[in-house]
Amino acid sequence: MSAAEIVAAGNAALAAADLVAIDVHTHVHFSTRYAQSAEGTARMAQMQEHFRSDVVGADLPGLAAYYRERRMAAVCFTIDSLGEPSEHAPTNEEIGELAAEHRDAIIPFGSVHPLRGKGGAAIARRLIETYGMRGFKFHPSVQEFYPNDRTAYPIYEVLAEYGLPALFHTGQNGVGAGTPGGGGIRLKYSDPLYLDDVAADFPEMPIVMAHPSFPWQDVALAIATHKAQVHIDLSGWSPKYWPAQLVQYANTLLKHKVLFGTDYPLFSPERWCADLEKTDIRDTVKPGIMLGNAARLFGIEPV
Secondary structure: OOHHHHHHHHHHHHHHOOOOEEEEEEEOOOOHHHHOOHHHHHHHHHHHHHHOOOOOOOOHHHHHHHHHHOOEEEEEEOOOOOOOOOOOOOOHHHHHHHHOOOOOOEEEOEOOOHHHHHHHHHHHHHHHHHHOOOOEEEOHHHHOOOOOOHHHHHHHHHHHHHOOOEEEEOOOOOOOOOOHHHHHOOHHHHOOHHHHHHHHHOOOOOEEEEOOOOOOHHHHHHHHHHOOOEEEEOOOOOHHHOOHHHHHHHHOOOOOOEEOOOOEOOOOHHHHHHHHOOOOOOOOOHHHHHHHHHHHHHOOOOO
16 A cells, blocks of 8 residues: 555544544553563553553553543654664554554554654655654654754655654653653753744644643744644643643634643543643633544544
8 A cells, every 4th residue: 555545544444433532642662562571561560550550551552442442543653762772662663563453543653763864764754655654753852852953854854745744742851850860851952942943944744742842831832823834732731730821822823723632651531631621721622622633634534
């Protein structure tokens, strides 16, 4: 199948699933091979006990089953590193292959380290054409790059060619939070202001700024209102802690550009939705946040 045929098949399966929501931000921490091993089973049990959650540490089939039960779909991804890959993490290829078996519940995103440059562009193209990736995830603070670094532009050129969204972590980082030195994570890379250059230079590439962009929330709102293809996902923070200006813009100027996201397994959809009810988000706006805006972004037509 061509990339277009893969996308069409995925959209048809998602439309037929009669979804109530699309979670645009979930992490797959474990490969299926590792998750099914004795070591992986033990590690997931430890994580579930530590976080007091039964949703921590699923592999992709587990993630698909979890969201399917809720009549939701999930954008899922791993994070590419320039170092040695983690023994327990899934590869892009595994995510693409397994997503093809769960098209009714999974929207696969690739991850290519931006500093791979032209080589990364070739990888991105292969992941799109062979594995049906529907977008790409970038994490500036973890991958240690500024989004407007020209080294990354060949990768963006590929995404713009296919009209695929780029999802960028913005704002403070949960990784290393509360530890001495923040685990070496530098927040400067995730200032959303650097994405303004990217949005100006790649108007054909949809951009999703992940999370309330603390402490740069006003910057993110300014970019999203100024650049037509820029969206904001609402993952990683409980809705009851959203800044007041984010709620104001989500209700008004950006009501068609804000997207439901949990940062699963950090938040379950149930907790996120329960906390949403504690906000001043208007009932008329919620259907767009939960489903309509993301469906439009991915070109999913209702059946």
